[in-house]
Amino acid sequence: MNGNGGYSGETVRAMARELYGIELTEDRAAEIARQAAALAGAARRAGRVPDFDEELASAHRALDRAARERPGA
Amino acid sequence: MDITDHTLCDLADAIRARRVSSVEATEATLARIDRTQPLVNAFISIDGDRALDAARRADAALSRRDEAPPLLGVPMAHKDLLYRKGRVSTCGSKIRRDAVADVTATALERLDTAGAIEVGTLNMAEFAAGGTGHNEHFGDCRNPWNTDHVPGGSSSGSAAAVAARMVTGSLGSDTGGSVRIPAGLCGVVGIKPTDGRVSRHGVMPRSWATDTLGPMARTARDVARTMTAIAGFDPRDPQSSAEPIPDYEEGLETSLKGLRIGVAANYYNEDIDESVARGMAHSREVFRALGAEPVEVSVPNPALAMRLGQLILAAEAAALHEKWLAERPDDYQVAIRAPMEPGLFIPATRYIEALRLRGPLLDEFLDQVLDRVDVLHIPTGPAPAPALTDCNPASPERAARSMGLFPKFTRPVSYFGLPAVSVPCGFTDDGLPVAFQLVGRPFAEARLLNMAHLYQRETGWHERAPDLPVSWSGHM
Numbered sequence: 001m002n003g004n005g006g007y008s009g010e011t012v013r014a015m016a017r018e019l020y021g022i023e024l025t026e027d028r029a030a031e032i033a034r035q036a037a038a039l040a041g042a043a044r045r046a047g048r049v050p051d052f053d054e055e056l057a058s059a060h061r062a063l064d065r066a067a068r069e070r071p072g073a
Numbered sequence: 074m075d076i077t078d079h080t081l082c083d084l085a086d087a088i089r090a091r092r093v094s095s096v097e098a099t100e101a102t103l104a105r106i107d108r109t110q111p112l113v114n115a116f117i118s119i120d121g122d123r124a125l126d127a128a129r130r131a132d133a134a135l136s137r138r139d140e141a142p143p144l145l146g147v148p149m150a151h152k153d154l155l156y157r158k159g160r161v162s163t164c165g166s167k168i169r170r171d172a173v174a175d176v177t178a179t180a181l182e183r184l185d186t187a188g189a190i191e192v193g194t195l196n197m198a199e200f201a202a203g204g205t206g207h208n209e210h211f212g213d214c215r216n217p218w219n220t221d222h223v224p225g226g227s228s229s230g231s232a233a234a235v236a237a238r239m240v241t242g243s244l245g246s247d248t249g250g251s252v253r254i255p256a257g258l259c260g261v262v263g264i265k266p267t268d269g270r271v272s273r274h275g276v277m278p279r280s281w282a283t284d285t286l287g288p289m290a291r292t293a294r295d296v297a298r299t300m301t302a303i304a305g306f307d308p309r310d311p312q313s314s315a316e317p318i319p320d321y322e323e324g325l326e327t328s329l330k331g332l333r334i335g336v337a338a339n340y341y342n343e344d345i346d347e348s349v350a351r352g353m354a355h356s357r358e359v360f361r362a363l364g365a366e367p368v369e370v371s372v373p374n375p376a377l378a379m380r381l382g383q384l385i386l387a388a389e390a391a392a393l394h395e396k397w398l399a400e401r402p403d404d405y406q407v408a409i410r411a412p413m414e415p416g417l418f419i420p421a422t423r424y425i426e427a428l429r430l431r432g433p434l435l436d437e438f439l440d441q442v443l444d445r446v447d448v449l450h451i452p453t454g455p456a457p458a459p460a461l462t463d464c465n466p467a468s469p470e471r472a473a474r475s476m477g478l479f480p481k482f483t484r485p486v487s488y489f490g491l492p493a494v495s496v497p498c499g500f501t502d503d504g505l506p507v508a509f510q511l512v513g514r515p516f517a518e519a520r521l522l523n524m525a526h527l528y529q530r531e532t533g534w535h536e537r538a539p540d541l542p543v544s545w546s547g548h549m
Contacts, residue, residue: 039387
C-alpha cells in the first residue's frame with residue numbers, strides 16, 4: 001500500500017492480472033492506482049475512525065431512529 | 074387542449090370521469106412520441122401494440138365499475154433498468170442489449186396495480202453511470218428545451234420524455250443525483266426518496282448501499298400520486314423500510330406557516346450561475362409569502378460526504394461489473410469503463426469505513442442542519458444544462474469543467490440517504506430551466522411534496538412547454 005491508503009501502480013497491475021484476469025499497461029495501472037488511492041484516501045481523511053461497536057448498517061439505523069426522534073415536520 | 078398537454082393527475086381524473094378514454098390517451102401519447110422521438114431520443118423501446126391492448130383493457134374495466142385505481146389507463150414509461158418479466162432491459166448498454174428479465178420490478182407491479190400503462194422504456198446513461206445523457210449505444214438523449222443541450226443523467230430519458238410531454242410521468246433511479254439532476258435540467262419535478270422508501274427489487278443495481286428509485290412528472294401532485302402507488306415495504310428488497318407511508322396527495326395543501334426553511338450560508342451558495350441564484354432568491358421569497366421562515370444555516374463541508382459516497386459507489390459498481398470488465402471491456406463506452414476500473418482496487422477496509430461512517434455523519438448533518446430547520450433549500454445544480462458538445466464524455470477534461478460541480482449538490486444527500494425533491498424555479502434568458510431542491514429529514518417526502526406543490530401553485534413554471542412539434546390533434 002502507498003501512503004494514501006491505496007495500492008501502487010505495480011501492485012494494481014499485478015492484482016489486475018492475478019485477481020481479475022485483466023491486462024493493464026504500466027501507464028494505465030499507474031493512473032488507476034492514483035485514482036483508487038484518491039478514492040480510498042477519502043475514508044482516511046475523514047479524520048475519524050468509527051467506534052468499535054458501530055455497525056455496518058448504521059446509516060439505515062440512523063434513518064429509522066431519526067424518523068422516530070425527529071419527525072418529518 | 075391536446076391530451077398530451079395534461080398532467081398525469083388531470084389525465085387520470087379525466088379517464089376516471091370518462092371525459093377521455095385510455096385508448097384515446099394512449100393513441101395521443103404514441104402520436105406525440107412518434108413526432109418527438111427523432112428530436113429528443115428519450116426512448117430506447119416503444120411498444121404501441123402492448124400499450125393499446127392495455128388501454129382497451131383499462132377502458133373495459135372502467136365500463137364495468139364505478140371505482141377505478143388512481144392511475145387507471147394513464148400512459149407512462151420508465152428508465153430501461155426496471156425489469157419486466159419476459160422483456161429486454163438494456164440498462165442503456167450493449168452488454169445487456171438482449172437480456173430478457175426473469176422478474177418484474179416491484180415498482181412496476183405496483184404501478185400495474187394502480188392501473189398505469191407502459192408505452193415503452195426510456196433512454197439512460199449506460200449502466201446508470203453518467204450524468205449527462207450521452208449514450209453511444211442508443212444515441213444521445215437531448216434536452217427538449219434546446220436539443221443542442223444535455224438533459225442530464227443518468228435518468229436522461231425519464232426527464233426528457235416528461236418535459237417533452239411524450240408521457241405524463243416516469244420512474245428513474247437516483248444513486249448520486251440521477252433523478253434530481255435530469256429533472257432539474259429538463260424543468261420537471263423529480264424526487265429521490267429516503268433510502269428504503271421505494272423498493273429496488275427488480276431494478277438493475279449500481280450501488281446496493283445508495284440506489285433509490287423515484288418518480289418524475291410535471292407537477293408535485295403527479296409525483297405524490299405516483300409515490301403513493303409505489304412506496305412501501307417490500308420483503309424482496311433487503312433495505313426496504315417498514316416505516317408507515319402516508320397518502321402523499323392528501324397532505325399537499327398543508328399550510329407552511331411557521332415552517333423553517335434552511336438557506337445555506339456556505340458551500341451551496343458558491344459557484345452557482347446567476348440564473349440559478351435568481352431562481353433561488355425568488356423561490357425563497359415565494360416560500361416566505363407562503364408563511365415559511367427562511368433561516369440561514371451553516372452546512373458541513375459536503376466534500377467529505379461526496380468523496381465517501383463516490384468511494385462506496387466505485388467499489389460496489391466495480392464488484393457488480395467485475396466479470397464484464399474482464400471479459401467484455403470493449404463493449405463498454407470508454408468513458409463509462411474507465412471511471413469504474415479504480416473501484417476494483419479499493420481496499421476493503423476503506424470501503425467498510427466509508428459505509429460505517431454514514432450513520433455518524435448523517436447524525437452530524439441532522440444535528441447541524443435539519444434539527445435547526447425543517448428543510449434545506451439548495452440548488453439542484455450550479456448551472457443550467459450544458460451543451461452536448463461541451464460535456465461529451467469522450468473529452469473527460471472538458472466534461473468535468475461543465476458538469477464537474479453538479480455532484481456537490483446531490484451526492485452528499487445520497488450518501489446520507491435523505492429524501493430530496495427537485496423543483497423547477499425559472500428559466501435562463503436562453504430558455505433553459507433551472508431548479509432548486511428541498512432536502513428533508515428521513516421519510517419527510519410528504520412535507521417536501523407539500524412545499525413543492527404550494528410553490529408550483531404560486532408560480533406556474535411547470536405550465537410552460539418546450540417548443541417542439543405539435544402532436545396529434547385530438548381534443549378533450
